[in-house]
Amino acid sequence: MAKARKRVPQPSDSAAPSNKGKKPARHTETAEELLEQLTEQDRELVRLLNERARTLVKIAKCRKRAGQATLVFSEEAERISRAAATGRGPLPRDAIQAALREVVSGCRSLVRDLRVAFLGPLYTYSHLATIAHFGQSVEMAPVGSIAAVFEEVNRGQADFGLVPIENSTDGRIADTLDMFTRLPVRICGEVELEIQHFLLGKCARSEIREVYSKQQPLSQCRNWLARHLPSARAIEVTSTATAAQLALEKPGAAAIASLQAGMHYGLNVIAERIEDNRNNTTRFAVIGDHTAVATGNDRTALLVQTEHRFGALADVLGIFKKNRLNLTWIESFPVPDSPRTYLFFVEVEGHQTEQAVVKCLKTLEGTTLRLEILGSFPAAVRT
Numbered sequence: 001m002a003k004a005r006k007r008v009p010q011p012s013d014s015a016a017p018s019n020k021g022k023k024p025a026r027h028t029e030t031a032e033e034l035l036e037q038l039t040e041q042d043r044e045l046v047r048l049l050n051e052r053a054r055t056l057v058k059i060a061k062c063r064k065r066a067g068q069a070t071l072v073f074s075e076e077a078e079r080i081s082r083a084a085a086t087g088r089g090p091l092p093r094d095a096i097q098a099a100l101r102e103v104v105s106g107c108r109s110l111v112r113d114l115r116v117a118f119l120g121p122l123y124t125y126s127h128l129a130t131i132a133h134f135g136q137s138v139e140m141a142p143v144g145s146i147a148a149v150f151e152e153v154n155r156g157q158a159d160f161g162l163v164p165i166e167n168s169t170d171g172r173i174a175d176t177l178d179m180f181t182r183l184p185v186r187i188c189g190e191v192e193l194e195i196q197h198f199l200l201g202k203c204a205r206s207e208i209r210e211v212y213s214k215q216q217p218l219s220q221c222r223n224w225l226a227r228h229l230p231s232a233r234a235i236e237v238t239s240t241a242t243a244a245q246l247a248l249e250k251p252g253a254a255a256i257a258s259l260q261a262g263m264h265y266g267l268n269v270i271a272e273r274i275e276d277n278r279n280n281t282t283r284f285a286v287i288g289d290h291t292a293v294a295t296g297n298d299r300t301a302l303l304v305q306t307e308h309r310f311g312a313l314a315d316v317l318g319i320f321k322k323n324r325l326n327l328t329w330i331e332s333f334p335v336p337d338s339p340r341t342y343l344f345f346v347e348v349e350g351h352q353t354e355q356a357v358v359k360c361l362k363t364l365e366g367t368t369l370r371l372e373i374l375g376s377f378p379a380a381v382r383t
Contacts, residue, residue, distance in 0.1 A: 049103060049106075052103070052107060053106070053107045053110055056107045056108070056110065056111065057110055057111060060111040060112075069290075069293075070111055070112065071108060071111060071112060072293060073188070073189060073290070073292065074189075074292050074293060074295045074377075074378040075293075076104050076108070077378065077381075078295065078378075079104075080097055080100045080101060080104060081097070081381065083096075083100055084096040084097045084100060101132070101135045102135050102136060102137070104135060105134060105135020105136060105137035105138065106135070106137045108135075108137065109137040109138070113138075113139065114134065114138040114139065114159045114160065115138065115139040115141050115157070115158045115159050115160075116130055116134055116138050116139070116140060116141060116158060116159065116160045116161065116162060117141040117142075117143050117148070117149045117152040117153060117157070117158035117160070117161040117162070118130045118140070118141070118142060118143070118149060118161065118162040118163075119142070119143065119144075119145065119146055119149060119163065119164070119239070120142020120143055120144065120239065120241070121142050121239055121241040121242065122140070122142055122241060122264070123240075123241045123244070123257075123258060123260050123261040123264050124142075124239050124240050124241050124258075124261070125164075125193060125195060125240065125258060125282060126162060126163075126164065126284070127140070127142065127241075128193060128258060128260060129162055129164075129191045129193045129282070129284045130162045132191055132193060133162065133189065133191045133284075133286060134160070141157075141158055144238075145175070146163050146164075146173070146175040146176055146179060147175065147179055149161040149162070149163050149287070150163070150179040150182075150183050150185055150287065151183070153185050153287050153288055153289075154183045154184070154185055158288075159288060159290075160188075160286055160287065160288040160290070161185070161286070161287045161288065162191065162284050162285070162286055162287070163176045163179075163284060163285055163287060164176060164282050164283070164284050164285075165177075165190075165283050165284060165285045166282070166283050166329070166331075167195070167216060167220070167280070167281070167282045167283075168277065168279060168280055168281045168282070169219070169220045169275075169276070169277050169280050170216055170219055170220065172331050172333075172345075174333070176285070177331065177333045177345055178333070178336070180303060180345070180374060181303065181333070181335075181336060181343060182336075185287045185288070185289075186287065186288065186289060186290070186291070186374060186375040187285045187286065187287055187301050187374045187375035187377055188286055188287070188288050188290040188291065188292045188375055188377055189285075189286030189292060189377045189378065189380075190283060190284065190285055190286060190299075190377055190378075190379070190380040191283070191284040191286065191380055192281055192282075192283050192284075192380040192381070193281060193282050193283075193284065194280070194281050195220070195275065195280045195281060195282050196258070196259065196272075196273055196275065196280075197217055197220065197221050197256050197257070197258075197273070197274050197275045197280075198256070198257065198258065198259050198262055198269055198271070198272050198273070198274065199211070199254055199255075199256060199269070199270040199271040199272075199274050200244060200247055200254060200255045200256075200257055200261070200262040200265075200267040200268065200269060200270060201247045201253060201254035201255065201267055201268060201270050202247065202248060202267060202268060203251065203252060203253075203254070204270075205228075205229070205270050205271065207252055208229055208232050208252060208253070208254045208270070209231075209232055209233065209252035209253070210232060210233050210234075210235055210250070210252060210253045210254070211225060211229060211232050211233070211234050211235065211253075211254050211255070211256060212235050212236075212237050212242075212243035212246045212247060212253060212254070212255050212256075213234075213236070213237065213240055213243045213255060213256035213257065214236065214237065214238070214239055214240050214243070215236050217240060217256040217257070218234050218236060218256065220275050220276060220277065220280055221256055221274050221275055221276060222234075222276065223276045224271075224274040224275070224276055225274075228271070228274075232254075240255070240256065240257035240258060240261055241257065241261055243255035243256065243257055244257045244261040244262060244264070244265045244267060245265060247265070247267055248265045248266065248267060254270060255267070256274070259272075283380070285301075286377070291375070291376075292375070292376055292377045292378060294351035294353055294354065294376070295351075295378045297378060297379050298349075298350060298351040298376050298377060298378055298379060299328060299347050299348065299349060299350070299376065299377060299379050300347070300348050300350055300351060300352045300357055300373065300375070300376040301345070301346070301347050301373075301374035301375055301376075301377075302345070302346045302347075302348070302361075302364075302371065302372065302373060302374060303343060303344075303345060303346075303370065303371070303372040303374055304316060304343065304344045304345075304346055304364070304368050304370065304371055305335065305341075305342075305343050305344070305368060305369045305370035305371075306344070306367075306368055306369065307368075307369060308340075308341060313344070315367060316344075316364065316367065316368065319360055319363050319364055319367065320346075320348060320360060322363075323356050323357075323359055323360040323363075324356065325348045325349060325350060325356055325357065325360055326348065326349045327346060327347065327348055327349075328347045328348065328349060329345070329346070329347040330344060330345070330346050330347075331344070331345045332344055332345075333345060343370070345374075348360075349379075350376075351376045352373055352375075352376040353376070361373070
């Protein structure tokens with residue numbers, strides 16, 4: 001029987017490459033392939049957006065049949081915040097929130113058309129705060145004064161209004177507080193907007209002779225103006241948007257306004273973030289006949305008039321303390337046509353339907369000359 005022949009190893013065997021334990025070469029995606037992925041992702045986004053819109057319409061119909069409010073704004077805000085918090089990608093949270101806000105605004109318009117009044121013109125800070133709260137899929141109704149915002153809502157010409165109530169630098173907005181004493185509108189929301197002032201114009205800083213803006217921005221930038229433009233004359237106008245238009249038309253003129261106003265009017269940014277206080281914020285009240293539901297993180301606004309006697313205000317404050325309610329804001333305001341008599345605007349943590357707040361209000365009714373609930377609303381998140 002023949003033996004099997006033993007194979008003699010060849011020199012080339014040891015040099016032969018081995019793929020054992022090696023990963024396959026990774027395919028580098030081309031720009032064309034990535035663009036195709038992007039197109040497919042866009043299609044998927046559109047499909048999901050339309051699916052969301054149809055779901056919201058179904059929810060609204062169910063609530064209408066049950067006699068419930070079809071739109072719950074606090075619910076929308078909470079959903080946006082909750083969804084944005086799940087993001088783990090490269091997009092910053094505020095960018096995601098802005099995108100979701102517009103999605104919600106567009107979906108909401110399928111259920112109900114909303115008209116919102118605010119202190120105009122367009123691209124004022126009131127306009128920006130309106131967009132921050134309602135998105136842009138609403139009918140914008142810019143009016144000429146804070147009083148006109150209240151009147152639009154009171155007459156039913158607008159579903160909601162948005163008015164400034166206080167600024168972190170300049171304090172209360174007197175025109176707004178005055179209108180709360182005159183018309184029976186309710187606060188149903190609030191917006192806290194970070195105010196960033198820009199010096200805008202078509203000329204160089206060395207050529208500026210006049211700076212236009214509303215009274216509040218001029219006040220909030222007074223130190224910057226004194227240091228950097230000591231020779232320029234500060235001129236008050238009715239709005240920051242009007243100031244931007246003047247800066248476009250007048251040689252040697254500049255405006256203090258928002259970046260968005262500068263972009264709209266085609267102005268150059270001469271200096272950015274010129275506000276003296278980098279934590280400069282304005283709080284806006286959303287007014288209307290809408291009653292906000294309790295969210296667990298609410299405030300209730302009250303209008304209180306005490307007796308004109310020693311310790312009357314202290315007695316009122318003691319009632320809040322006894323009920324363990326925290327005051328977040330208190331502001332005195334003179335009673336119109338009644339010298340040396342004051343009303344107090346008070347904000348307290350809690351919703352007017354909560355037991356502690358109900359008990360407090362019942363006690364206040366017996367110890368005050370005037371007590372009005374201006375509304376309960378979810379506490380704002382800075383925008």
